Amino acid sequence: MKPVLSLFSCCLLLLLAGCNSTTQPAEAPATATPPVATAPAATNTQTILFFGNSLTAGYGVEPEEAFPALIGQKIDSAGLNYTVVNAGLSGETTAGGRSRVxxxxxxxxxxxxxxxxxxxxxxxxxxxxxRQNLQAIIDTVRRRSPQARIVLAGMQIPPNLGADYATEFKALYGELARKNQLVLIPFLLEGVGGVAKLNQQDGIHPTPAGHRLVARTIWPILQPVL
Incomplete structure (x- = not known):
C-alpha cells in the first residue's frame, strides 16, 4: 500500500527534489563508453487530497487508523494508482481552510x-x-487544479444553537454541491455521530472503529470518481 502522505512529507519531498536538481553529474572518463539514452519511465500516479479538520487529521487515533489511510487501503486493493495525502488540521474552520488552501x-x-x-x-x-468560505475554497481548487474532481463531505450538528441554525447548516452542503456540480457525501459521520461506542470520550472524534465506518460510508461514493 502507498503510504498516506502528510503535508510535511510532501514538503520534504519537494525540498529534496529541488536540492537534487542543482547537483552536477560527474564527468565521465574520456575512454568510457557513452551511455545509451533511455526515455524516463512514465508514471500515471494521481493524487487524492483530503482537506479537513481534526476528523480528517485523525485526532486521537494512529495515522493509519484515520479514514484517509483506510481509504488508501481500499484504493490499493482496487488496483487504483493514487497517492493519498492527508491535509487535515485539528481545529480548522472554513476561514482557516480558505487561508491555507x-x-x-x-x-x-x-x-x-x-x-x-x-x-x-x-x-x-x-x-x-x-458558505462563502467553502465557496472560496472550491473556487481556489478549480483555479489551481482545473481537472480535479471535488468531493464535498456534508456535516450535521446537534440543535444546541437552535433548530433553524442546525437545519440551515445541514442544507448548505447540498446547496453548494448542486451549485458547483460537486460529488456530495450527504453526511460524513453517518452511523457514527452521536453513537457513544464509536466516539472518543469527547463525543466528537471517532474511535478507530468509528473511522472504519466513516471509510465505509465514503468509499461507495468516492470509488466511481476514482
Whole structure:
C-alpha cells in the first residue's frame, strides 16, 4: 500500500527534489563508453487530497487508523494508482481552510475531498461566512487544479444553537454541491455521530472503529470518481 502522505512529507519531498536538481553529474572518463539514452519511465500516479479538520487529521487515533489511510487501503486493493495525502488540521474552520488552501495546492491534484465546517457549526459562526468560505475554497481548487474532481463531505450538528441554525447548516452542503456540480457525501459521520461506542470520550472524534465506518460510508461514493 502507498503510504498516506502528510503535508510535511510532501514538503520534504519537494525540498529534496529541488536540492537534487542543482547537483552536477560527474564527468565521465574520456575512454568510457557513452551511455545509451533511455526515455524516463512514465508514471500515471494521481493524487487524492483530503482537506479537513481534526476528523480528517485523525485526532486521537494512529495515522493509519484515520479514514484517509483506510481509504488508501481500499484504493490499493482496487488496483487504483493514487497517492493519498492527508491535509487535515485539528481545529480548522472554513476561514482557516480558505487561508491555507492555496499553499496546499502548490502541486495539482486529481481528487480533492473537502471536509470542513464542523468547527464553524460547533462555535455558532455565521453560516453566511461558512458558505462563502467553502465557496472560496472550491473556487481556489478549480483555479489551481482545473481537472480535479471535488468531493464535498456534508456535516450535521446537534440543535444546541437552535433548530433553524442546525437545519440551515445541514442544507448548505447540498446547496453548494448542486451549485458547483460537486460529488456530495450527504453526511460524513453517518452511523457514527452521536453513537457513544464509536466516539472518543469527547463525543466528537471517532474511535478507530468509528473511522472504519466513516471509510465505509465514503468509499461507495468516492470509488466511481476514482
Amino acid at each position: 492555496g499553499w496546499v495546492l502548490r502541486k495539482p491534484v486529481s481528487v480533492f475531498v473537502l471536509e470542513l465546517g464542523g468547527n464553524d457549526g460547533l462555535r455558532g459562526l455565521p453560516l453566511t461566512d461558512t
